Structures are given as C-alpha cells and as structure tokens.
Amino acid sequence: MKSTFTQGKILRPLIGFTIPVLFALFLQAMYGAVDLLVVGRFASSADVSAVSTGAQVMLTLTNLVSSFAMGTTILLGQQIGSGMPKKGGQTVGTAIVAFSAIALALSLLLSVFAPQISAVMNAPAQAFDKTVSYVRICGAGMVAIIAYNLIGCIFRGMGDSKTPLLTVGIACVCNIAGDLLLCAVFKMGAEGAAIATVMAQVVSVVVSFLVIRKRKLPFELNRRDIRLHGPTFRNMALLGAPIALQDLLVSISFLIIIAIVNTMGVTASASMGVAEKVCAFIMLISSAFMQSISAFVAQNYGAGKMERAKRALYEGLAVSLCIGIGMFFLSFFRGTLLSGLFSSDSAVIASAADYLKAYAIDCLFTSVFFCFIGFYNGIGMTKFVMLQGIIGAFGVRVPVSYLMSQRPDATLFKIGLATPLSSLLQLILCVSCYVILQKRMRNTPPRQADARP
Numbered sequence: 001m002k003s004t005f006t007q008g009k010i011l012r013p014l015i016g017f018t019i020p021v022l023f024a025l026f027l028q029a030m031y032g033a034v035d036l037l038v039v040g041r042f043a044s045s046a047d048v049s050a051v052s053t054g055a056q057v058m059l060t061l062t063n064l065v066s067s068f069a070m071g072t073t074i075l076l077g078q079q080i081g082s083g084m085p086k087k088g089g090q091t092v093g094t095a096i097v098a099f100s101a102i103a104l105a106l107s108l109l110l111s112v113f114a115p116q117i118s119a120v121m122n123a124p125a126q127a128f129d130k131t132v133s134y135v136r137i138c139g140a141g142m143v144a145i146i147a148y149n150l151i152g153c154i155f156r157g158m159g160d161s162k163t164p165l166l167t168v169g170i171a172c173v174c175n176i177a178g179d180l181l182l183c184a185v186f187k188m189g190a191e192g193a194a195i196a197t198v199m200a201q202v203v204s205v206v207v208s209f210l211v212i213r214k215r216k217l218p219f220e221l222n223r224r225d226i227r228l229h230g231p232t233f234r235n236m237a238l239l240g241a242p243i244a245l246q247d248l249l250v251s252i253s254f255l256i257i258i259a260i261v262n263t264m265g266v267t268a269s270a271s272m273g274v275a276e277k278v279c280a281f282i283m284l285i286s287s288a289f290m291q292s293i294s295a296f297v298a299q300n301y302g303a304g305k306m307e308r309a310k311r312a313l314y315e316g317l318a319v320s321l322c323i324g325i326g327m328f329f330l331s332f333f334r335g336t337l338l339s340g341l342f343s344s345d346s347a348v349i350a351s352a353a354d355y356l357k358a359y360a361i362d363c364l365f366t367s368v369f370f371c372f373i374g375f376y377n378g379i380g381m382t383k384f385v386m387l388q389g390i391i392g393a394f395g396v397r398v399p400v401s402y403l404m405s406q407r408p409d410a411t412l413f414k415i416g417l418a419t420p421l422s423s424l425l426q427l428i429l430c431v432s433c434y435v436i437l438q439k440r441m442r443n444t445p446p447r448q449a450d451a452r453p
Contacts, residue, residue, distance in 0.1 A: 005159050005299040006081055010308065011315045014296055018316075020161040022288035024152070024168045029280060031172060035193045038179040047189035049127035054134030054190065057117055058145075058197075060251065061106060065146055067247040069099065069153040071240020074298045074377055075232075076157030080218050081302025088219025092154055093226040094233050103146040110139025130190040137191060141198030148201040151208045156295045158218055163211055167204045174200035242386035243377065253393035257401045261415065264405065271351035271412055274342045278352070279359050282327055286366045289320045290374040297378025306441065309378065317371040324367025331360035351412055358416025365423035372430035381433075388429040397422035 114135040123131040152164035178196025261272040300309040335353030400418035
C-alpha cells in the first residue's frame, strides 16, 4: 500500500486528512458535554457534580496516555514512510503490550484509590460517593478506553484519519444511547453515565478490530510481534514521553490560572469557565492541523523526503493562518455571542467576552506555532516540543497571569493576555529552532530513503 503522503500533491491530501481529525476532535469534545447534558436533565445536582469531577480525572489521565501514544503515531509513520513493514509490525505489537500494561495498572490504581482521588479533587460531600463510583467504573474500563485511543493513534500513523472519525462517531452515538437508557430510563445517574462511557468505547474498539481484519495494512503484524520489543519501546518512549510531560505540565499551568481567577470572585470564576469552554472548541482547529502535519511529516521524514515535509509545513501553515485570522475576528468581535451559548448571566457573558478578546490574539499565534509543533513531532524533535511548552507555560503564562491578577484594575482581558504572550514566545522559539535546523541541513548530506521493491 503506497502512502499518498509521500508522493503527488501535498495540500489536498493534507486537508483531506485534517478534516476528519478535526471532526473527531470535535466529537471527543462533545463526549463529556453530552454526559453532563443528559445527567443534568435526568439526575440530581450531586450526579452532575460527580460526572463533572470524575470526567475531569478521566480526561486528564486519558490525555496523558494519548499524548504518550503519539510516540507510536510518529514512529509508525516514519517506518511506513521508510518502507519497513516488519518494523511497523513490531511497533504496533509493542504498543499493544505496553498500553495493555498501562491500562491494567491504571485500572488497579483508580479502583483502589478512587476515594483518595475524589478527596484531592475536593468532591462535595453530597456528591462524594457518586464521584468515587464514577471513577471506579471508568477505571474498570481503562483497557477499553486506552485501546480506543491507541487504535486512533495507529490509524493516524498509517495516514488514515477517516477510520478514527468513524470509531469516534460510533462511540458518541453509543454513549448518547447509553446515557439516555441508563440515566433517563433506569435513573442510574452518575453511575449510568460512567457505564455508558465505558460500553460505548468497548463497542468502538470491537468495530475497529473488525475494520482492521478486513484491511490490507501497510505493515506486517504477526502473533510473535505482539510482545514488548525493547528497542522499539525505547524509541516510542523517547518520542512520546516528552509530549506527554509537556501536555501534563501545560494542563497544570491552566489549572493554576483557574485557581488564580477563582480568587477574584464567583462571576470571574464562572466567566473563566465559560470562556475556556469556548476556547476549547476554537482550539480544535489548530490541534487538528498539528496532528495532521505531524503524521504527514513523519511519513515523508521516514521516506527521506525532507523537502516535501517542509513544503507540507508551509502549505499547512498558510491554510491554518487564514483560519486563525477568521477565528481572531470571531472571538474578538463576537465574544458575547459565543459566551451566550454557555451562559444566560449577562455579567458572566460580558466578562467571558472580555477574556475572549485576549484569546483572539492567541488564535493568530497558535495557528502558526501549532503547525511548527506538528512538524517537530513528525521529525522526532519531541524534546524541543516539551521544552518550549514548559518555558511558555511557567516562564510566561503563569507568572504574567498572577501579576495581572494582583493589579488593582485587574480584568479577565488583562489576565488573558498571558496566553498570547506565552504563545508569542513559543512561536519565536519554534521559528528560531527552524532557522538553526535549516542551517544544519545545508551542511548535512540528505538522508537516503530505504528502497522497497
């Protein structure tokens, strides 16, 4: 199977890959929103609190594992581009064993320490037991949850973003059906939402395996490949661990900012929550380009086609920037409209729109530097990706947010400026690194692609 990523036109297959990634990310973002919507309609406020808190715990762990699994996406993409089907099979087999072990460990951890985790999350007393149940049920299903995310990473490494979209869509439909059945009909509240989440992803995993069995894969996977191949796992970890650590620390930095804003009162706290919901959906576009460029570049880098990989960066960057400009105008001038989708409180809407004006500036920077991040991930420079992310988060975003909050005229707009300032620094670091990389490449003989008959 020849990859359309390493030959022919660039922009059309890149956009064709990006659109399903974007829709998949959107459906995943809607996943938790549907749980809260159904539980909020058919259960108690304690159930809503339990789902909100428990889902945050699961989201943090799932994102951490998914970030680590990016090492599989990058390594597999490079091997497919290099025409090494045997090594691709070893990568997939190693990933199956490694992530199965991670899933079992997390299942045990969540089952045993669910009360302690709920306490750390400050679950309200009236919702504490329900939160513990939610975490334990989802914990018991970690094998399915992690398999669901790992399969998506493997398909994207193959250059296929449509199959992950299909599996996410199936999971979402099953989750909605399960929520309505267990929460609306059987009145199971938070526990029902947790069961629906796990069962939806079990169905998605089963469908994915059926699809895999019927497809001709661009790598050779035999039973003897399904083991922990030491060198392969080391390469996967070297690529994935920095991405996972960066995502974890960036998430922590945003939690710190939320804690800072919470000291400004309930209106500011609610406004920040509303604004972050809007930002999460707008950010999906830049994230989709980042993932797509990463997979595209990985295959071309593996094939020794570095110039084609760079052209993919330039063309993807141009499209992403055009969309980013559109997001800037939407966020800056229509912030009240966007905030009004999540709140009916006029004070909250106004304050959230104020924050979105600062975030609008960030749309311009992220639309560019996220493309660079995808490029660096694709060529395996994940340690640099980690470093620039940590510098941006803790060198600018957190301290500037704190300093702005201490001003007597503090507003969410001024606090929000910390984010585009952080992104600007990260963009400067990315561009500077690219200039250095270009100079090194001029003095280095081009890599020769491994020939495959």
